[in-house]
Amino acid sequence: MHIFIIGAGAIGKALAVLLQQAGKAVTLLRGSTNDVPAHTQQLQVTLADGQTITAEIRTQSLDHFTHLNGLIVLTSKSFGNERLAHLLRPKTGNAPLVILQNGLGVEQPFIREHFTAVYRCVLFVTSQVENTIRFKPVAPCPIGHIDGTPGLEDDIAALLDTPHFRFRGEKNIQPVIWKKAIINSVFNSVCPLLEVDNGIFHRNAEALNIARGIITECLAVAALQGVTLSPAAIEENLLQISRLSDGQLISTLQDIRRQRDTEIDTLNIAIARIAAEQGAEALVKATSLLGELTKLKSLQARQAI
Numbered sequence: 001m002h003i004f005i006i007g008a009g010a011i012g013k014a015l016a017v018l019l020q021q022a023g024k025a026v027t028l029l030r031g032s033t034n035d036v037p038a039h040t041q042q043l044q045v046t047l048a049d050g051q052t053i054t055a056e057i058r059t060q061s062l063d064h065f066t067h068l069n070g071l072i073v074l075t076s077k078s079f080g081n082e083r084l085a086h087l088l089r090p091k092t093g094n095a096p097l098v099i100l101q102n103g104l105g106v107e108q109p110f111i112r113e114h115f116t117a118v119y120r121c122v123l124f125v126t127s128q129v130e131n132t133i134r135f136k137p138v139a140p141c142p143i144g145h146i147d148g149t150p151g152l153e154d155d156i157a158a159l160l161d162t163p164h165f166r167f168r169g170e171k172n173i174q175p176v177i178w179k180k181a182i183i184n185s186v187f188n189s190v191c192p193l194l195e196v197d198n199g200i201f202h203r204n205a206e207a208l209n210i211a212r213g214i215i216t217e218c219l220a221v222a223a224l225q226g227v228t229l230s231p232a233a234i235e236e237n238l239l240q241i242s243r244l245s246d247g248q249l250i251s252t253l254q255d256i257r258r259q260r261d262t263e264i265d266t267l268n269i270a271i272a273r274i275a276a277e278q279g280a281e282a283l284v285k286a287t288s289l290l291g292e293l294t295k296l297k298s299l300q301a302r303q304a305i
């Protein structure tokens with residue numbers, strides 16, 4: 001099955017290179033811009049051990065296609081989802097869609113547009129575009145069913161799985177989505193506000209204490225949604241990511257520095273919204289404040305305030 005990756009960023013490029021190296025048929029599609037003619041770009045992924053993998057990746061903008069027959073993999077930033085769902089729906093037919101993005105509720109635009117099979121993947125990797133694409137896996141990335149045709153998670157995971165970018169089917173994806181959203185609510189607010197790299201939580205006890213406070217708040221909201229998670233497991237995963245991505249900057253900080261929109265609306269702000277809908281806004285005061293400050297910092301960088 002052909003794999004169409006939409007979103008030629010840090011994750012999309014790394015995935016395209018590693019899939020092609022494993023002999024899979026891949027096209028990288030630009031979704032946020034039109035009129036990019038079909039061309040081949042040489043991309044290089046550098047792994048943690050210094051090994052580099054180079055591949056010639058076929059790239060084109062989405063508007064050149066009337067029909068996408070294959071697996072659709074979304075690796076764009078989630079704030080473009082509303083527009084992309086609308087643009088993609090007439091082109092995708094019954095093709096399954098798997099969303100490789102952080103955040104809560106990012107699948108909603110695709111459910112509203114009645115995509116035939118909607119799956120989500122929770123990313124436990126880090127990837128950063130410099131001269132080369134610096135890619136580090138943390139753990140195999142679970143893929144689970146969200147809406148439409150069920151039971152495809154193992155097939156999708158097998159199609160995407162390669163030795164360096166691992167995927168696995170997951171029957172119960174919601175707790176994993178919440179776990180990662182809570183971890184991101186820590187990284188994507190604290191690191192940009194302190195202007196510091198992801199390693200801060202394993203290096204600094206006070207920063208870890210702030211993380212613990214956010215985890216406790218967010219877990220209370222998850223519990224209201226029927227999702228029960230262990231605070232110790234989340235803290236352990238947060239520290240594992242912090243150690244493995246020491247020196248790397250979280251996407252929200254990179255986005256702020258590049259004067260781009262951020263995904264904070266689907267993290268702290270989404271959790272605060274869910275709490276408010278349950279009349280429980282008092283549970284998430286710190287999470288909400290950190291989210292609002294991050295949003296203001298992003299607006300300030302773009303000189304919008």
Ligand SMILES: NC(=O)C1=CN([C@@H]2O[C@H](COP(=O)(O)OP(=O)(O)OC[C@H]3O[C@@H](n4cnc5c(N)ncnc54)[C@H](OP(=O)(O)O)[C@@H]3O)[C@@H](O)[C@H]2O)C=CC1
Nearest residue numbers: 007008009010011030031032076077080101102123126127
């Ligand atoms: N990088 C990482 O280490 C990790 C990233 N993630 C998540 O993976 C997803 C992809 O992240 P990443 O690859 O880092 O993102 P990038 O910032 O590298 O951008 C990915 C793509 O998003 C699209 N995009 C960017 N700005 C806009 C905009 N204003 N409007 C519409 N589309 C836009 C572009 O797509 P196009 O090429 O189609 O024009 C771009 O290539 C995100 O949800 C992120 O949170 C999760 C874990 C780790």
Ligand SMILES: CC(C)(CO)C(=O)C(=O)O
Nearest residue numbers: 124125126187241250251
């Ligand atoms: C928390 C982290 C680093 C884990 O992969 C991430 O999700 C990101 O860079 O956006």
